Amino acid sequence: MAFEKAERLKQLPPYLFKEIDRLKAEVIARGVDVINLGVGDPDLPTPKHIIEKLEDAAQDPSNHQYPSYSGMNDFRVSVAGWYQRRFGVELDPLSEVITLIGSKEGIAHLPLAFINPGDLALVPTPAYPVYHVGTMFAGGESYFMPLVRENRFLPDLDAIPPDIARRAKLMFINYPNNPTGATAERDFYEKVIEFARQYDVMICHDAAYTEMGFGGYTPMSFLEVPGAKKVGIEFHSLSKTYNMTGWRLGFAVGNAEILDGLGQVKSNIDSGAFNAVQYAGIAALEGDQSCVHEMQSIYQERLNVLIAGIQKAGLQPEIPKATFYVWCPTPPGYSSKDFSALLLGKAGIVTTPGSGFGEPGEGYFRIALTVSKERIQEAVERIQKLSF
Secondary structure, eight states: OOOOOOHHHHTSOOOHHHHHHHHHHHHHHTTOOOEEOSSOOOOSOOOHHHHHHHHHHHTOGGGGSOOOTTOOHHHHHHHHHHHHHHHOOOOOTTTSEEEESSHHHHHHHHHHHHOOTTOEEEEEESOOTHHHHHHHHTTOEEEEEEOOGGGTTOOOGGGSOHHHHHHEEEEEEESSOTTTOOOOOHHHHHHHHHHHHHHTOEEEEEOTTTTOBOTTOOOOOGGGSTTHHHHEEEEEESTTTTTOGGGOOEEEEEOHHHHHHHHHHHHHHOOOOOHHHHHHHHHHHHSOTHHHHHHHHHHHHHHHHHHHHHHHTTOOOOOOSBSSEEEEEOOTTOOHHHHHHHHHHHHOEEOEEGGGGOGGGTTEEEEEOOSOHHHHHHHHHHHHTOOO
């Protein structure tokens, strides 16, 4: 029998990492020692006190039942407390915080709550693919906002045609940014809020990397800016901050009406995050934060080694103030895919071609700092031996 897939699946762009995995497997089969600087999955372990809390909570039979789709009250109170301490933002735990099975889940489900077929979402490019895919799955259309070096990898809101802005239902933004490593400051968020008010657009800020600042830089929250809560929400995750990618725990905070819509979708699609994981999340948010500072120091060391090494090789990377990504222009004469293929085939190094994140990513490749300092040193030595 032949089973035809739905049109929405046929519209999906090729899954970038599937092709990378295929090429990586071919190189490994040749006996090459591959250094994977491609996928942004932290290699550091989850801190011990978080694991211990999970172990304790998993032993409690009361946590073996269905959880609340919107999250345990204790976890939501913990999130609100963390936002107050970290950003000075006050949140009502019951109406302005919702628990997610990782922020990806919430980002993908939000368009189902607010986008009707034919509606428009403003989506950055290059970007995390879920913004566009979630919009498409809801039957909406994406209007892409280019992120280019000349504008510090921020969307040019003034360049959005008024007729497009009036059609738009929501806007996705993401700072510190994946894949470019760019950051945004108060003046940008003030312009976003003004735009949202002028055109009645919902703002959805993906803030997964705010705890990954370098050199003393501390990224801010969109919700710190007056008026932000009236127009939007912010997604956050414990994945990068506490090395909990596999645990699948995140949250969205901000506008109560928007979160209520997201909650309605979740109540019909999932059954919420495992309570024991939420107790572990409380331990993460309320516990000793020295683990976060140690994580930042480790990535800072790795960044220093990488930047010095690839600059010596003749590359001119963007130097990030946050995230664990480095966005680097390809050498003259190379496309994104060609240069990533060269690094893999000739040096056994996996990177991500920028074109996979959107058309303006052509001419760049992304490097993730998710291997040890020693392996990064080895990678840059291999790059230095290449001719390009």
